[in-house]
Amino acid sequence: MRCLELFCGIGGFAAAVQGHANVVGALDLSGHAIEVYRHNFHDHGARQAHLEHLDEAEIFGYEADLWWMSPPCQPYTTRGHQRDLEDHRARSLIRIMALIERQGPAHVAMENVPGFQGSDAHALVLRTLSDAGYEVAERLLCPTELGVPAQRERYYLVASRRGLRPREKREAAAMRPLADFLMAPTDEELGQVVVPEEALAKHGPGMRIFDLREEPGRIANTFTGAYGKTWQAAGAYLRMADGRVRRFTPREMLGLMGFSPDFGFPDHVSLRQRYKLIGNSLSVWAMREVLSALIPSLSGAETPVDAKASEALALP
Numbered sequence: 001m002r003c004l005e006l007f008c009g010i011g012g013f014a015a016a017v018q019g020h021a022n023v024v025g026a027l028d029l030s031g032h033a034i035e036v037y038r039h040n041f042h043d044h045g046a047r048q049a050h051l052e053h054l055d056e057a058e059i060f061g062y063e064a065d066l067w068w069m070s071p072p073c074q075p076y077t078t079r080g081h082q083r084d085l086e087d088h089r090a091r092s093l094i095r096i097m098a099l100i101e102r103q104g105p106a107h108v109a110m111e112n113v114p115g116f117q118g119s120d121a122h123a124l125v126l127r128t129l130s131d132a133g134y135e136v137a138e139r140l141l142c143p144t145e146l147g148v149p150a151q152r153e154r155y156y157l158v159a160s161r162r163g164l165r166p167r168e169k170r171e172a173a174a175m176r177p178l179a180d181f182l183m184a185p186t187d188e189e190l191g192q193v194v195v196p197e198e199a200l201a202k203h204g205p206g207m208r209i210f211d212l213r214e215e216p217g218r219i220a221n222t223f224t225g226a227y228g229k230t231w232q233a234a235g236a237y238l239r240m241a242d243g244r245v246r247r248f249t250p251r252e253m254l255g256l257m258g259f260s261p262d263f264g265f266p267d268h269v270s271l272r273q274r275y276k277l278i279g280n281s282l283s284v285w286a287m288r289e290v291l292s293a294l295i296p297s298l299s300g301a302e303t304p305v306d307a308k309a310s311e312a313l314a315l316p
């Protein structure tokens, strides 16, 4: 299957379908994201592009069977003021819907925040796809339902003109302990992720700090793009054996999201940028589950339950 990855970011879609489908193009506005994307997926033709100005000849020229998109979520979040289709960041989605109306691919799939459901943009997507003859399935899915101890509930939609594969009934997955996803930080990482005493004194009471020795069953709250910038409401922290508190490292966050241990960043990308790009990305595990309605081989792909931790684990 030929896939076009729109709003590609660092390539959560590419990571999910690797070995199962061909990504023939990947587009995003952010130069940082495209750089990281290319570092990991050299041959997907990733390039910087403003999707609201997407050229018709270019998009149809990819001859893609599937258009994947994870458009900006700010128009549908309280933080983003919920301006919905009035928000300038919704224009790219409106443009893509107009292109689908003209000549959509065989399959379309998308991801967004739960608040997308019930928005005017949601109604526009459903109307466009139904008028163009797609069968549509939607769901909210959180990786915790797949046994991943990290929340990231998202809205997912899959649509096809050729019919969708029915969803498989699955046993509820056993929750893996969060400690399975920890990796002893290198000295360099530790120097970057330990929370300074002053920050802890000021913001500690509002931070979610886990001591996994005492509470091994903790589940990380959603990591957002602001995790490297603000102390509260952007993700969880770990108390170390020596009493200090640290952030999760980017490697640990990527592991929790289901990216391969080989995924990396160009050296000059700052820690804050890494956190931002990962926080904006998506759960590869959840994606595989959802996309298996269109790409059947994904239902046999590695799941969080059989994934092995990439290193020997020791609570740091």
Ligand SMILES: C[S@@+](CC[C@H](N)C(=O)[O-])C[C@H]1O[C@@H](n2cnc3c(N)ncnc32)[C@H](O)[C@@H]1O
Pocket (backbone or CB within 6 Å): 007, 008, 009, 010, 011, 012, 013, 027, 028, 029, 030, 033, 049, 050, 051, 052, 070, 071, 072, 073, 089, 092, 277, 280, 281, 282
């Ligand atoms: C929710 S993130 C998607 C992240 C991606 N799925 C990943 O795995 O990293 C939304 C992305 O849309 C991009 N974006 C926002 N507005 C855009 C526009 N008008 N044209 C192209 N990309 C845009 C942002 O740079 C960001 O990478």
